[in-house]
Amino acid sequence: MGKAKHYIAVTVLVILATLFLRFFILGPIYRLPNAASAQAVPIDIMFSAHFWLISFLFALIMVIMLYSVFVFRRKQGDDEMGPYIHGNTGLEVAWTIIPTMIVIGFGVWGAVVLNELTAPNPQEMTIRVWGQQWAWLFEYPEQEGITTPELVLPVNQPVVLEMESRDVLHSFWIPEFRVKQDLLPGRKTYLRITPTEVGDYKVRCAEICGLQHSVMLADVRVVDQSEFVAWVDERTAAPAYADLTPVERGEIWYTEFGCNACHSLDDTVQVGPSWQGIYNRQVELEDGSTVTVDDAYIRESIINPNHQIVAGFLPNLMPQDFETRMADKEAEIQSTQGTDIDIIDDIIAFMQTLE
Amino acid sequence: MKTLGIIFNSAYVRGLVGQAIFMFAGIGLVGGIRNALGLPPNVEPGVVLGAILGVIGFLLFAGVLTDWLKWIVGKKTPLRHGGPEGKPHWARYLNVDVNHKVIGIQYGYTSIFVLLVGGLFALIFRLELAQPGLQLLDNRTYNTLFSAHGIIMIASILLGVGAMINYLVPLMIGASDMAFPRLNAFSYWVGVPAVVLILAGMVVGGWDTGWVGYPPLTFRAPLGVVLFLMGFYLNGLSSIASSINLLVTVSFMRAPGMSLFRMPIFVWAAVATSLIQFTATQTVGVALTLNVMERVAGLTFFDPTAGGDPILYQHLFWFYSHPVVYVFVLPGLGIISELLPVFSRKPLFGYKWIALSSLGIAFVGFLVWAHHMFTSGMNDVLRIPFMMATMFVAIPTGVKFFSWIATMWEGKLSFETPMLFVLGAISVFLIGGVTGPILGTIPTDLHLHDSYWVVGHFHATMFGGFIFPFFAAIYYWFPKITGRMYKESLGKLHFWLMVPGFWVMSLGQMQVGLMGMRRRISDYDPALGVQNTQVLITIAALVIGWSVLIMVYNLVSSARSKEIAATNPWGSRSPEWQIPYPVPEFNYEVPFEVVGDPYDYGLVGSEYIHMQGAPAPTGD
Numbered sequence: 021m022g023k024a025k026h027y028i029a030v031t032v033l034v035i036l037a038t039l040f041l042r043f044f045i046l047g048p049i050y051r052l053p054n055a056a057s058a059q060a061v062p063i064d065i066m067f068s069a070h071f072w073l074i075s076f077l078f079a080l081i082m083v084i085m086l087y088s089v090f091v092f093r094r095k096q097g098d099d100e101m102g103p104y105i106h107g108n109t110g111l112e113v114a115w116t117i118i119p120t121m122i123v124i125g126f127g128v129w130g131a132v133v134l135n136e137l138t139a140p141n142p143q144e145m146t147i148r149v150w151g152q153q154w155a156w157l158f159e160y161p162e163q164e165g166i167t168t169p170e171l172v173l174p175v176n177q178p179v180v181l182e183m184e185s186r187d188v189l190h191s192f193w194i195p196e197f198r199v200k201q202d203l204l205p206g207r208k209t210y211l212r213i214t215p216t217e218v219g220d221y222k223v224r225c226a227e228i229c230g231l232q233h234s235v236m237l238a239d240v241r242v243v244d245q246s247e248f249v250a251w252v253d254e255r256t257a258a259p260a261y262a263d264l265t266p267v268e269r270g271e272i273w274y275t276e277f278g279c280n281a282c283h284s285l286d287d288t289v290q291v292g293p294s295w296q297g298i299y300n301r302q303v304e305l306e307d308g309s310t311v312t313v314d315d316a317y318i319r320e321s322i323i324n325p326n327h328q329i330v331a332g333f334l335p336n337l338m339p340q341d342f343e344t345r346m347a348d349k350e351a352e353i354q355s356t357q358g359t360d361i362d363i364i365d366d367i368i369a370f371m372q373t374l375e
Numbered sequence: 376m377k378t379l380g381i382i383f384n385s386a387y388v389r390g391l392v393g394q395a396i397f398m399f400a401g402i403g404l405v406g407g408i409r410n411a412l413g414l415p416p417n418v419e420p421g422v423v424l425g426a427i428l429g430v431i432g433f434l435l436f437a438g439v440l441t442d443w444l445k446w447i448v449g450k451k452t453p454l455r456h457g458g459p460e461g462k463p464h465w466a467r468y469l470n471v472d473v474n475h476k477v478i479g480i481q482y483g484y485t486s487i488f489v490l491l492v493g494g495l496f497a498l499i500f501r502l503e504l505a506q507p508g509l510q511l512l513d514n515r516t517y518n519t520l521f522s523a524h525g526i527i528m529i530a531s532i533l534l535g536v537g538a539m540i541n542y543l544v545p546l547m548i549g550a551s552d553m554a555f556p557r558l559n560a561f562s563y564w565v566g567v568p569a570v571v572l573i574l575a576g577m578v579v580g581g582w583d584t585g586w587v588g589y590p591p592l593t594f595r596a597p598l599g600v601v602l603f604l605m606g607f608y609l610n611g612l613s614s615i616a617s618s619i620n621l622l623v624t625v626s627f628m629r630a631p632g633m634s635l636f637r638m639p640i641f642v643w644a645a646v647a648t649s650l651i652q653f654t655a656t657q658t659v660g661v662a663l664t665l666n667v668m669e670r671v672a673g674l675t676f677f678d679p680t681a682g683g684d685p686i687l688y689q690h691l692f693w694f695y696s697h698p699v700v701y702v703f704v705l706p707g708l709g710i711i712s713e714l715l716p717v718f719s720r721k722p723l724f725g726y727k728w729i730a731l732s733s734l735g736i737a738f739v740g741f742l743v744w745a746h747h748m749f750t751s752g753m754n755d756v757l758r759i760p761f762m763m764a765t766m767f768v769a770i771p772t773g774v775k776f777f778s779w780i781a782t783m784w785e786g787k788l789s790f791e792t793p794m795l796f797v798l799g800a801i802s803v804f805l806i807g808g809v810t811g812p813i814l815g816t817i818p819t820d821l822h823l824h825d826s827y828w829v830v831g832h833f834h835a836t837m838f839g840g841f842i843f844p845f846f847a848a849i850y851y852w853f854p855k856i857t858g859r860m861y862k863e864s865l866g867k868l869h870f871w872l873m874v875p876g877f878w879v880m881s882l883g884q885m886q887v888g889l890m891g892m893r894r895r896i897s898d899y900d901p902a903l904g905v906q907n908t909q910v911l912i913t914i915a916a917l918v919i920g921w922s923v924l925i926m927v928y929n930l931v932s933s934a935r936s937k938e939i940a941a942t943n944p945w946g947s948r949s950p951e952w953q954i955p956y957p958v959p960e961f962n963y964e965v966p967f968e969v970v971g972d973p974y975d976y977g978l979v980g981s982e983y984i985h986m987q988g989a990p991a992p993t994g995d
Contacts (some may be wrong), residue, residue: 024524026785042879045882049885049886049889050889051880051886051889051890052822052889053890053891054889059967062818063644063818063821063822066816066818067813067819067822068820070812070813070816073809073812074809074810074813077805077808077809078805078806080800081776081777081780081805082802082805084780084784085779085780085798085801085802086781086784087779088783088784088785088786089788089790090781091787091799092719092783092787092788093718093787093788093789093790094784094787094788094789095787097668098787099946100720100787100975101721101787101976102718102719102720102721102786102787102975102976103721104721104722104975104976104978105721105724105785105979106544106720106722106723106724106725106726106972107724107725107726107727107728107977108724108725108781111725112725112728112774112777112783115773115774115777116770116773116774119769119770119773120767120770123766123767123770123812124763124766125771125817125818126812126815127762127763127766127815129813129816130759130762130816130817130819131759131762131763131817132820133760133817133818134758134762134817136816137818137821141489143546153595186596187591187595188589188591188595189589189685191750191824193825193893195822195890196891198821199821199822200750200822200824200825201750201752201821202750202751203752204679204685204686204752205591205679205685206679206680207679207752207871209752213473214835222900224891224893224900225591225893226583226750226824226825226826226893227825228518228519228583228585228589228895229592229593230583230592230595230596231514231515231518231583232514233514233518233583233895233896234514234896234897234898234899235898237900242601245667266971274768275656295531298463303596310467317617328717334597336595337595344437371756
């Protein structure tokens, strides 16, 4: 009878503590961002189950521990030993078998949901995602190869992101969409998302990728179908490159090649020198000599970034493949539009306007 | 004046001088050769050679290699025992010594010192994170500080584990010392230049790869990354050497009658830990070596543009770096199991289950490494078996928790500082434990991976599994080590600051993680709505920092007190508490025989050990 009292008290307290933890302690902690993708639905159900499990397990152990602390404390002057109980095989087996069942259950559930999250959908639209130190670029092969630094998605359209890095590892994460996938150089990785809520979000790089990792963000706009069509029309119409001035083209290249990740257009100094007022300025180099930022220096610095580093900045940060990437782009424009352009000339023209 | 002389002539100072000389010699040598060959100046190969030579220089000048070098040329050298001649007793702790108790204490204070350094780094970047925007640090410094915090704390934990194992295991099993005393000294001393290399890496440009050092980022990181990788490597070397020593000691040097299931439970934990260290560390050694070779010598293993595979590195790295978290926590969990029966006056509930659960954790720990790579892009079919294996870690861990609360149940509990830290450890490790499965199931992990949830979970397991039990062990064995009692009031103050501080910090980290805060960022988007919690986390971290300083003050001031503590203040049955302070050079002047079970508190007339020559038990 004396022992039964303890067991009843503990059972009641565990139930109460589970509820208390779940609603009053974990309540304020368990604050997932709004669920904005179809993938978030099964994931959030799983989150909910996990938070009940967390509440119960924490309550179970803590209640018994604190109950012992308050009820079984040693009285002043009591130097007797406690009861000689050194184990109970039945209990040991029980608390081995029951958790095994629970974790197998969760494992199987996790596998089923994962399968659902990664299954290809026949209606899905492919978008290519490029990560580079510290910028994102999105390419729409099904929309005439639009390339843009912001990700625009039509609502309720299943999308497969075909992702690749240009340099180090990055990771694609939009917290509202719940799912995450790393980007690797030289190998494609895939992530499937179906946005369900119109709105503005951000891609946040989740894998440490060097100096400016914290600010490797990209805007995401989920829009309705008609707005997406309008956006595509506008973007596909735009790059008739022959009709644009070099300055306008230079501004496109500034974001398309990710220059914006390191070179600001106002006077803030990020990883590289700001472009504001840089054209024709005298700058001091690492070796103490000075050089004028003229067309030749700019061309050299894009093709061969480590060659003449401005004092106070670091080598090895700027990608060294711009020559080939720009040549590829020029060849593509030549073959599709028959227009001969020089991307570096455009960028120089753009820089000249930044006073 | 004499004091200063001893300090300047200590192995630490001599070693550092040797390291500096050899390091610069290495840099100069490579520089000279490159110059003679007309190669362009490049400091990095010189730094690599300098780092390797520097470690040899440290060991030579400190005197770690002296005996072995003499053996090579055919001179016999006896093991030198006892304190230094003509010098005060404390000088012993500043020099190379082969006694396991001295080495244990050297591990201990070095661990606490390195812990304070790593903690200071954390507090600096925690202050930065209190507000959005960059106020105190730039990105470069921030990245270096968080990267160094990780690896420095790992070094501290490995040293702390070494402290507990070295000091306690020979005493607990009735051995006169470790099996290989010189190797034991080597294991400790090689860890010192390792820490120096890591700190030097922060000075020569720092690095921004975190403690994981994933390629290809390591190939683009500043020079500091090379020194970090090499310091990390040396920590591994220290681990392997000490694990061999421990396994041999426990296998062959136990007191008569001490069968495997009559060993103190901490010894089981030490064995499980050493098995992991002995078998897993080589893999990270390979990973780090290839990483350095690729960066410095241009061999390609991981760079995809040259045919390498960056995911290969992650597999090699985590094959060690997951099991090693059990190296960090198993000794701590052993301390919890060791102390609970003493303060509950009741046998340890399910001794064999607890002992085998340590081996179970060590075994399952080898099968789960790829859960660190659930979003990495590794082959999809690997994800599900690794998810299953990961979930199974919960089972042996659960056995420990249930056995602990069953040990306390109906006991006669008292709450001196060590017991408080044990209870704190259980509560904090429980936070770490219950927040694990949600990372184990892949769908929920896809949201939480690389978020602050992971930071919260990991810190809870490290604090619950190492920091709290380590502090419990320090308070508990302090009277055995120094012969003095620590100040109970300060011990309790330390506890009551640190426990709530840690809960706030850990739960806060988990909350901001759920809300979308990524790990390893110097600045966050105010739109996430995490700012108030960030302030709370920073305040909590400062409270934890101050509480640890209180402990340091308590230990230092109590050690200098005149009053000698009681021989067995806790009423423990463990052998080391049956002999008075100071413990003799070779531990037990009369060997003991094990005649009973270690935790039979409450069994009238029972005895764990019988000192030979002592009268038979009288029955009370």
